[in-house]
Amino acid sequence: MTGAFERPDGERHGDLHRISHRLQQGLRRLGPKGARVRMRVGRGGLDETGRLFAGETDIAVVTPTAALSLLYGFGDLQGLLALGVVPRSGGLVAAADARLGEDTVAGLVARAGRVTIATAADDGVSLLGFAVRRALRVAGVDASVDFVYDEQPAVCCARYVAGEADVVIHDLMSSPEWPKVAAARPVKYLSWGPRVLHTFAGQGWPTRVLPAGRLPNLDADLPTLDCSDVAVLCREDLDDELAGLTARMLARGRHPAEASEVTRAPLPLHPGASRAYADLFAAVPLRSR
Secondary structure, three states: OEEEEEOOOOOOOHHHHHHHHHHHHHHHHHOOOOOEEEEEOOOOOHHHHHHHHHOOOOEEEEOOHHHHHHHHHOOOOOOEEEEEEEOOOOEEEEEEEHHHOOOEOHHHHHOOOOEEEEEOOOOOOOHHHHHHHHHHHHHOOHHHEEEEEOOOHHHHHHHHHOOOOOEEEEOHHHOOOHHHHHHHOOEEEEEOHHHHHHHHHOOOOOEEEEOOOOOOOOOOOEEEEEOOOEEEEEEOOOOHHHHHHHHHHHHOOOOHHHHHHHHOOOOOEOHHHHHHHHHHOOOOOOOOO
16 A cells, blocks of 8 residues: 655644654555555644545545534535544643632723733634634634634643733643643633533533642632544545554554543544444444544
8 A cells, every 4th residue: 555644844743743643654554565555744724624524635534523523513514524533532621820819701801001912813714713712702702812722731831821812712631732722821720600501511522520629729620612623534535555554553452431532523423434343332322423
């Protein structure tokens, strides 16, 4: 089997690169002779789904899965299927300077001075940025704050430490920088509030509760927007044998009790992947969207 794998300069998602590289190497080694699967590591958002639609790639890794569920519910992403899921913990957390004296995201709108938020941009590619901007609009604060943007949580954290931002909204669970940030500057985790969480839940984006102690100085359970997991996607025309092989690689090392971790996909499973999971996890009910 031949393959194409590209890691662009400035790649900022090491976990996506590792997943793609592992799949590419496995498909090259175990796939049918002469088959070709194209993959490219980008930003893990709508850049990846766009390449699938354009026929530029055959398999893509995209995160978070909740964003894909929401977009699929809107009627987008038709013609794409899932091959499985790589579990990864994540949550969209709003962390503010404790000296602001706020407890909720909605409370930011009532402040006399404008607040600056460091977060990912809603630039038509970033699914995290899409979620942040949508959540802020529902909370009613989108037009009353200023923004500094970067897709990397570490950069947003650095801006918070430097005083360039009063609030960080990001998947802070994925940032090794956050414990140092929380130690360097007082922090208060802001509640999104029921309006935001219920609106998103009604559109297919689940709530995740972070238990007290899960983040530095988090002294109470925090309901937030789930940003977990990486979805492995393809078009409907991907060869069944390749789809099944990809599924088996994603399931490798998992017990039947863990079947839902890899099959709980935000889009319908490719038939080849579904059959492979059924064989691997016999007698375990499997569910995708």
